[in-house]
Structure formats: structure tokens, C-alpha cells
Amino acid sequence: MNAQDRLLLRGLGRLAFHLARRAVSFPIRLQWRLFRIRLRLYHWALIGLAVVAIVAAASWTPIARDVVIASYAHVRAGQSVPFDPGYTQSAVWTTPGAEQLGRWATWGIATNSPWVLSYTKTIVPYMEYEGLTDETIYPNRSILEPRRGTDSFLNGGYASVPEKGEIIVSVNDRYVDDLRVNDARQVLVVLVHELVHIQGGNFLPLPKELIRNEDGEIVDWLDGTSARLESATEAATQEILAAMCEFGDKLACQAFWLNLEDLARGNLRYRAMRASVPALYDIWADAFFRERDEEIAAAKANRFWQSRWGFLSDLLEKYSVRAWEQVRDGICGQPLDTGIWAKTGLGYYTILGLKFDDTQTVLGRSGWFLRLWC
Numbered sequence: 157m158n159a160q161d162r163l164l165l166r167g168l169g170r171l172a173f174h175l176a177r178r179a180v181s182f183p184i185r186l187q188w189r190l191f192r193i194r195l196r197l198y199h200w201a202l203i204g205l206a207v208v209a210i211v212a213a214a215s216w217t218p219i220a221r222d223v224v225i226a227s228y229a230h231v232r233a234g235q236s237v238p239f240d241p242g243y244t245q246s247a248v249w250t251t252p253g254a255e256q257l258g259r260w261a262t263w264g265i266a267t268n269s270p271w272v273l274s275y276t277k278t279i280v281p282y283m284e285y286e287g288l289t290d291e292t293i294y295p296n297r298s299i300l301e302p303r304r305g306t307d308s309f310l311n312g313g314y315a316s317v318p319e320k321g322e323i324i325v326s327v328n329d330r331y332v333d334d335l336r337v338n339d340a341r342q343v344l345v346v347l348v349h350e351l352v353h354i355q356g357g358n359f360l361p362l363p364k365e366l367i368r369n370e371d372g373e374i375v376d377w378l379d380g381t382s383a384r385l386e387s388a389t390e391a392a393t394q395e396i397l398a399a400m401c402e403f404g405d406k407l408a409c410q411a412f413w414l415n416l417e418d419l420a421r422g423n424l425r426y427r428a429m430r431a432s433v434p435a436l437y438d439i440w441a442d443a444f445f446r447e448r449d450e451e452i453a454a455a456k457a458n459r460f461w462q463s464r465w466g467f468l469s470d471l472l473e474k475y476s477v478r479a480w481e482q483v484r485d486g487i488c489g490q491p492l493d494t495g496i497w498a499k500t501g502l503g504y505y506t507i508l509g510l511k512f513d514d515t516q517t518v519l520g521r522s523g524w525f526l527r528l529w530c
């Protein structure tokens with residue numbers, strides 16, 4: 157073999173090696189290329205999914221949250237409880253034979269129902285025990301009372317704290333007479349709500365919110381006053397009911413869950429109305445919450461609201477949307493600003509913050525679920 161042949165042989169050898177290497181590497185490179193294309197597709201898919209998830213989390217999860225909480229609370233609230241408060245169907249109740257004592261026959265609280273009196277005495281001390289106030293205020297009258305006209309259907313009760321005169325807490329007596337709404341759970345919610353109002357602070361109009369005439373008489377409130385005090389009162393009601401529940405009041409436990417259901421459902425209804433699809437709320441509520449007779453009643457009430465959507469939306473915003481927000485803040489550890497000043501151990505004055513520790517305890521696992529939104 158001469159030098160020329162060896163050179164040729166080496167060249168052929170290199171060519172063969174080169175071709176062999178290409179042959180082997182070709183599928184590998186092809187795979188790698190495909191993998192890179194696929195990787196890119198995966199990347200886009202992942203980024204796309206993340207964007208969809210973020211948008212969804214921002215938009216529909218509060219709805220999912222309220223759907224879950226309303227459904228769970230509905231089950232925990234149980235069946236409605238017949239309300240039989242021993243109502244005298246008269247203006248004021250006194251113990252027979254104790255006319256001379258007047259209201260002192262009933263511990264200084266004029267009343268027309270032993271149920272209302274007993275619960276008033278039971279509820280008010282919680283206001284101090286829970287740190288809502290440091291000086292409890294009792295009503296001079298705690299009564300069941302009829303309300304006139306349309307008001308009879310719309311108002312559960314009222315609290316009146318005049319500058320001079322009697323402090324009155326009143327519950328609509330329709331809860332006794334009208335079997336459709338006869339439910340002790342609901343009455344307890346109303347009574348706690350009104351008893352929170354009379355404690356003052358942020359639960360009543362502040363002096364700067366009162367509009368007076370030339371004679372110094374109050375003629376109106378500043379815009380937004382009612383929303384501020386009603387939402388705070390509603391939120392505090394939730395915590396007081398939780399405290400009562402933990403101390404063994406079964407009716408208060410049911411009332412706690414009923415009110416929670418109302419907060420979550422009110423928020424959903426408000427959202428549906430704001431999105432111009434109020435019917436969507438009713439379809440959902442009919443399907444999961446209402447019996448046939450309740451469906452008929454709800455549809456009837458909707459016909460009443462049809463010409464008053466603005467008013468309804470205003471009510472829902474006060475009593476549900478904003479109150480629910482404050483309850484959730486409480487669950488996240490932010491106390492409710494009571495606006496009530498109290499002396500600390502060090503002699504300083506501070507504004508009391510109502511903690512939602514009892515609400516957290518009664519919520520149990522569903523509290524952890526809600527904390528996902530903190």
C-alpha cells in the first residue's frame with residue numbers, strides 16, 4: 157500500500173465515521189428540536205394558564221367563596237325555630253299586681269314579652285364582656301311593636317336613643333303574627349342588632365354627622381352616616397351572636413349561621429344586581445335554598461322591588477356588602493373600630509376595637525377557608 161492509497165483510505169474512513177455519526181445523531185437532534193418546540197408550547201400554555209388563573213382568582217373566587225360559605229351556613233343554621241315570645245299584644249307589659257312598681261317590676265325595662273325581656277338582660281352584658289364597650293347601656297323599653305304600612309314588611313326593628321328621653325329597642329311584631337316570617341333565629345339577630353346600636357360610638361350617628369336646624373334640633377344625618385353605622389352594627393352583631401353561641405345558647409348558634417348566610421347571600425345578590433343579572437341570583441337561590449312557598453314569596457317580593465332597585469341596592473350595600481367586609485376583616489385579625497372611648501389600665505383613653513375571636517372559633521374550619529382571602 158503506497159502513501160496515496162493510505163491517504164484515500166483515511167479519507168474514506170473519515171467520511172464513513174462522519175456519515176455514521178450523522179446517522180446516529182440525526183434522530184437525537186430531531187428529538188431535541190421537537191422537545192424544544194414542545195417546551196416552548198408548554199411554556200406558553202403554562203403562562204396562559206397562569207394568566208387565566210390570576211384573572212379568575214381576581215374575578216370569580218369571591219363569588220365562589222360566598223357560594224361556599226352561604227351553602228355551609230345554610231346547613232348549620234338548621235330549621236326555622238317557632239317564635240312564641242308570650243307577646244301581650246299591648247303597648248307595655250307589667251307583672252300582674254305590680255302596677256305600682258311600673259317598669260321596676262321588670263328590672264327597669266318596660267316590656268310586653270318575657271322572651272324579649274329575658275334576652276335583653278342576657279344580651280346587653282355581652283357588650284362589655286366582649287369589649288365592645290366599657291359601660292353597658294340598657295334600653296328603658298324593650299318591646300315588640302307593630303309597624304305601619306310597607307314598613308311592616310321591610311323593617312325588623314329599630315333603636316331610638318334621643319338626647320333626652322327613653323332609650324327604646326323595638327322588634328317588629330310581624331315576627332309573631334305572620335307565620336311566613338315567624339322565626340326566633342331571625343328575631344334574635346334583630347334584637348342583638350338593636351341592642352348594639354344603643355351602645356353608642358360608631359353604632360350611632362356621630363355628633364359631626366348630625367344636621368341641626370336653627371333651634372339646634374336634629375333634622376337630618378349627613379350622607380353615608382346610615383351606611384357607616386348599620387354596617388358596623390351588623391358586623392358587631394355577628395361577633396356577639398358567636399359569643400352567646402360559645403356560652404351554650406343554641407338559638408344564638410343558629411342565629412349566627414343564619415346571619416352569616418344572609419351576609420354572603422346579600423353580597424352575591426348585590427353583585428348580580430350590579431352586573432345587571434339579578435335573575436341569576438334568584439335562579440341559584442331557588443335551586444339551593446328556597447322551598448316552593450319561599451320561591452313564590454321571593455318572586456312576589458321581587459315584583460315589589462322592581463321599581464325600587466336603587467333602594468334595595470342601597471340596603472344590600474349597607475347591611476350585607478359592607479358588613480360582610482368588616483366581618484371578614486375581623487376574621488383576618490383586624491378589630492372593628494367601635495368608636496367608643498374607654499380608659500386603659502394605665503389611665504390613658506383609647507378607642508375600643510372589637511375582636512372577632514368568637515366568630516373565628518364558631519366558624520371552625522370554615523374560618524380557615526375564609527382566611528384564604530386575608
Ligand SMILES: [Zn+2]
Nearest residue numbers: 349353386389
Ligand atoms: Zn340598624
